Amino acid sequence: MTKRRIARHLGFLTIFLVGVILRVIVFVGFRWQLWFNDSWSYVESAVRHQPHVARPNGYAFLLQAFRPFHAYWPVILLQHLLALAAAVIIYALLLRRGSRRWTACLAAAPLLLDAYELQLEHMVLSDTLFLFFVLAAAGVLLWPGVRGPYACAGVGALLAAAALTRSIGLALVPIVLLWMVRRTGWRSFAALLTACVLPLTAYAFWFSSVHGRFALTNSDGPFLYARSMAFADCSRFTVPAEELPLCDLRPRSERPSSQFYVWGADSPLARVPGDRFSPRKNELAGDFARRAIAAQPLDFLKAAASDVLKVFRWDRTVYPDDYTYSQYRFGTATKPVQPWAEPSLRAYTGGSLEPTTIVRPWATIMEWYQRYFFVRGTMLLALLLVPLVRLRWDALLPWAFAWAFLVVPAVTVEFDYRYVVPAVPLAALAAALCFTPREPAE
Structure with a gap:
């Protein structure tokens, strides 16, 4: 890269370098x-080589691919690299579409610098891989001049x-198909x-060959049931005898989280x-939940809307409980391994449980950093309002993706901070x- 090119992209390179340094601090x-x-x-799914009953195995496939290392650090390193690559996709796409460099830098900054994004990348968790797939698909669809069947087949893959990494990916497919109606021919479609x-x-x-049901999971019914228990009143709809045990007679105000x-x-x-x-x-x-929703549609909408609104608070509040909330923060103590998980963890590594070792002062730096450097809910709302003020068809694709990440969990399960983090870079891109x-330059 020549000096002139470096100077032209100095802003992004500076932010990118800071992002790399932050990831090194997290890593050590x-x-x-x-x-x-x-x-x-x-990990259990990766060791057993069977489809998990509650979530698709896309991330387990990645763990299987790295199992010969007998350690998790190569997976974590890859996740950090995928996040950096996703930031490059955002920056390059916006420049290709004629964006000003400072605008492209700002759009990529949350993915590079947000503390909760950094923390999520460092977990043995599917979210970073999922976000990379989604941003890569959006990047291909939005890249000027890319309209052919081969490119669209790549997007489909x-x-x-x-979707095989996180079930919510299924919700993105109809969004893409609707968005493509006015842009591509039937072959590409x-x-x-x-x-x-x-x-x-x-x-x-x-x-189906393992669990006896032609589906991706067997968890949609229990999760929707959990959503309905925020409002379900069994006195307001007919409950079959076999579903009566699912009723909770406690008042709504006394019920635990979903x-x-x-x-x-x-x-x-x-x-x-x-x-x-x-x-x-x-x-x-699932049948119980659908009965409750049909009998109490306004209560269902109210519960879902309440969860969506939690996203846009300025400060993060403890939700749904201290234990879950603490897992989204860089902590001072290691998370104990669940006894039932020990055999799988030892099988993956060849004997060791690979506990997390907290090393100071690096861990202290990230604890401090996370208090101040993240995209607050109100900031995310501002980003999501921009496409409504300056309506653009291309912006609707990542904008709809971001809303899907926020709304679908609220409708089908409940609000969780984990679902908010991947929505931020898509909202920034939109x-x-x-x-x-x-009319982007071709």
């Missing part, structure tokens, strides 16, 4: 990974990979749909015979696209 301060509740299940459907269908067949109804040992769901995510329990829980020329 929390050796060599952080753990979340779901981390154990991903990326969307399938995203068909290529994208085919490349997306084939991997998902193959996975569903594999899932996640309790899926994972809690004392959840009403545990009264129904069978495993937590068995096909029969999935069917009964806002920046509103200030690019309407």
